[in-house]
Amino acid sequence: xxxxxxxxxxxxxCRIPSGRVATYGQVAREAGLPGQARLVGYALHxxxxxxxxxxxxxxxxxxxxxxxxxxxxxxxxRALLETEDVIFTDDGRIDLAVxxxxxxxxxxxxx
DNA sequence: TGCTTGACATAAT
DNA sequence: CATTATGCCAAGC
Numbered sequence: 001x002x003x004x005x006x007x008x009x010x011x012x013x014c015r016i017p018s019g020r021v022a023t024y025g026q027v028a029r030e031a032g033l034p035g036q037a038r039l040v041g042y043a044l045h046x047x048x049x050x051x052x053x054x055x056x057x058x059x060x061x062x063x064x065x066x067x068x069x070x071x072x073x074x075x076x077x078r079a080l081l082e083t084e085d086v087i088f089t090d091d092g093r094i095d096l097a098v099x100x101x102x103x104x105x106x107x108x109x110x111x
Numbered sequence: 112t113g114c115t116t117g118a119c120a121t122a123a124t
Numbered sequence: 125c126a127t128t129a130t131g132c133c134a135a136g137c
Contacts, residue, residue, distance in 0.1 A: 037132090
């Protein structure tokens with residue numbers, strides 16, 4: 001199994017600060033996989049529960065959970081994000097403009 | 112070995 | 125912002 005690949009993705013996902021979320025594309029770029037956002041999702045799929053990787057901080061470009069929110073993982077991610085003070089919209093999405101993983105300190109809610 | 116699928120992104124409308 | 129069409133790479137059978 002290509003741990004070198006997943007490892008890069010896990011490393012990047014762990015880089016996501018609490019209370020914020022990053023898109024698959026953003027993680028993919030940080031992991032050195034520009035354009036291969038799918039591989040990020042694939043890696044997270046292989047991600048074991050005992051890995052300690054904050055996979056719940058990874059969402060799609062719409063700021064929404066692609067998983068089935070009607071069952072386990074989907075509901076779990078939302079629950080975990082809520083524990084990070086992340087607010088969901090009525091549409092069940094996250095405002096990337098507010099909770100998006102911005103490396104710059106510039107934040108609409110902070111600045 | 113080759114086809115199909117997949118926790119997605121981006122461009123155009 | 126939502127929808128539709130296309131691209132990308134790796135895993136599964």
